[in-house]
Amino acid sequence: MKLVIINYGAGNIKSIQFAFKRLGVDAILSNNPDEIKEADKIIFPGVGEASTAMNMLKESGLDKLIPTLKQPVLGICLGMQLLCKHTEEGDTKGIGIFQTNVKRFTNKVKVPQMGWNVIKDLKSDLFKGIKESEYMYLVHSYYAEHCNETIAKTDYGLNYASALQHENFYGVQFHPEKSGVEGAKILKNFLEL
Template structure:
């Protein structure tokens, strides 16, 4: 199986590589269109700020390539938000693959939402073998609301999308690569798709 990690200089690529290595899987880190198109699985990590990440994607023409992909695709954290439509972070037009907006948490709670929180309302083969209310590690200041494309929820304190799916595009707000054995299990589920 050929796994690629999309490289646009805005991801915690090394942590994802190590998480795959712990599962016995190897991945290629690349921004090359042909490499990405020919992969069986594509992982799209991301940390940092939305508008600069979008700029980095455009510099590599990845904003045009990614929406055309048809193989199982996993966005992680900012990689999830980049798949959405529009983000309140920097008033940024995102890739628009998943028709969901990205909003800022209300000032009533501590921001960033940082730490371990429960996953609930799980409904996808991405979560096969994961129990309701399993914990995952989050760190983010913006969120996607719950919509028909939500496949897992978390609450802070209101429910938001902990994971999204639209066609072949899967996306998780939490860090699978840092969420202990449960995170590893979810990553393995993605590789099994």
């Protein structure tokens, strides 16, 4: 199993690397296109501001490489959002794998959403063994709108897509690497896809 975590400078990737290490898999951190292409599984992380992260992807040409990948790719948090068509954060055009847009939560709820919330209507092998309404840890100010690629839903002032899937591309808004034992199961499921 060759697992690569795309390392393009956006966010805390140590936690993801450690989470896989706890599952017995040594992930490689890389921004090298050849190494990424050769991987069996790919994690596309991201924490921070969308337009800055997108610029970093462009600088390394990874924005062009990612849509060509054929192996399972898991976008986490901002990684998932950048796989969408567009995000309101910094008015940023995304990579466009998922046919949906990312918007800011309105101020009728506290922003960012920070803490544990439930994921529902689970529809993917990614969630094998995960019960409906399981708690996951989320930290975000922007959310993906529903589309027919929604594979998990969460309520926070409104109902939004907390996970998406298009062919070999998966995206989760929550942090499985920080979501206790159940989060680790999702990472394990991804490895077994």
